[in-house]
Amino acid sequence: MKKIYLIAVFFLGLVVTQAQELKWHTDVKEAIAIGNKEHKPLLLFFTGSDWCGWCIRLQKEVLLTPEFTKWAKEKVVLVELDYPRSVPQTQEVKRQNYELQNAFGVQGYPTVYFATASTREDGKINFQGLGKTGYVPGGPVAWLEVANGILNQK
Template sequence: MKKVFLITLFLIGAVATQAQELKWYTDVKEAITVSNKEKKPLMLFFTGSDWCGWCIRLQNEVLKTPEFGKWANESVVLVELDYPRRTPQSDEIKKQNNELQQAFGIQGYPTVYFAKATVSKEGKVNFEGLGNTGYVAGGPTAWLAVADPFVKNAAMGPAPKSKSKSKKV
């Protein structure tokens, strides 16, 4: 019995450790700094974490899976932009998230936007949109099949002018 208990405890610990490996930024300027340093695009996750059923479903079916975790660690810098109804947020985070919601024209949740970003000397953030998606049925494999091309096509050098889509915040 002790052996079964210890194995179960080990497996729970392994799963919890893997889930903790993903770093979700809530401060977009900090995420941009990391994105540019690591030469990875941003994955901006617009969510209503405590009320949006499709957001919760996306979290459980995709964003909390080992397949997504491996892909995300290799491919993107994760940013959670949350619009909760019950969970308290600082005024700074609310202001930042509302500005980004307007800048990207977000009208529904969940929306996942892939972008490159730079910060000007004046502190203005310029985003170059690479593509977006939301909930995709079929688990991590189906979701990653939609998301991965946005990231693969996002060489972190300057984008061609004709394909550039900038957003200012």
């Protein structure tokens, strides 16, 4: 009986852990639609996920923490714009990411932009930048303080 109880607790914990995971969108148009529907700004995370040391550090110290997860679910729609060296991407994703890198003038990684967006009748996207940040030392508390400062200006 104890074994069944332990197995049940394990699977319940696994389900709860998976439910807490965040959805990082890679299709910016999909993220814009969700952001507009939920009245949330976009958090655009420009990263070199498999080679950028500061990006990896930001992930570990902030973006993968319970504090960030709770905050992000309430405040933003997450968009990952990745520029990997060894992870395959579709040509569509590569094109979208490079267009956004140019549109926002991103010159280094990690860069995190907060923005709202709308799609015009001709299909073009208008972004309104709210502010940007990158790696902030001090873990999730320090990073979220900067992020909240940007979001509270809107």
